Amino acid sequence: MIALTESEIRASFVNCSQGEAKRLRVPLGLADTAWDTLDFLGWRDPGAPAAAYVVTQWRGTLTGLVMRLSTDRRATGRQNMCALCHTVHSTTDVALMVAPRPGAAGRAGNTVGTYLCTDLACSLYARHLKRPDRVQPVETLTTEKRIERVQANLDTFVRRVVEAS
Ligand SMILES: [Zn+2]
Numbered sequence: 001m002i003a004l005t006e007s008e009i010r011a012s013f014v015n016c017s018q019g020e021a022k023r024l025r026v027p028l029g030l031a032d033t034a035w036d037t038l039d040f041l042g043w044r045d046p047g048a049p050a051a052a053y054v055v056t057q058w059r060g061t062l063t064g065l066v067m068r069l070s071t072d073r074r075a076t077g078r079q080n081m082c083a084l085c086h087t088v089h090s091t092t093d094v095a096l097m098v099a100p101r102p103g104a105a106g107r108a109g110n111t112v113g114t115y116l117c118t119d120l121a122c123s124l125y126a127r128h129l130k131r132p133d134r135v136q137p138v139e140t141l142t143t144e145k146r147i148e149r150v151q152a153n154l155d156t157f158v159r160r161v162v163e164a165s
Contacts, residue, residue: 012064015102042120058158070096079115084153085122
C-alpha cells in the first residue's frame, strides 16, 4: 500500500455514515506504519472490542469497510482458518466479521460476513513477518503467491460487500 493519512482513511469508508467515519478511532502511529508490507490497513478499536476496520485500494479506489465481530454463538468456534490469508489459528484468534452493505441495503440489515484473523495482520502472516501461535499445515506456496492470495481474497470480499447482488 501507499502511505495514507487520517483524512484519507476517514474519507474511504463506504458502509457507514459520514458521522461515524468522522468519529471512529483510526490507528495510532500511521507515520510509523510499514505500508509496503501491507495489502490492507486493518485494525481493531481497543475501546470498542466488537469493531474492526479494513481500508484497501480496491480496483483503483481507496475503500474502507466498517465491520463488527459477530457474537452469533452458532457461528463462533466453528472455523479457525482466516478466509483472507488462510492462516490457521485457535478459534479465539479467528472471528466472523460482518460488514453492512453500503446505503439502504446496509441500513435494512444486509451484511456480508467472513472469517478473519482477529488481529487483521493477514498481510504480515502472508509475508512471514508475523508468526501465528499455531503450527501451520505444510504449504508449498511461495511468499509471492501467498500475498497474491490475500489480495485476491480481499478483492472478492470487498466486491461481495459493495456490489449489488
Ligand atoms: Zn488472516
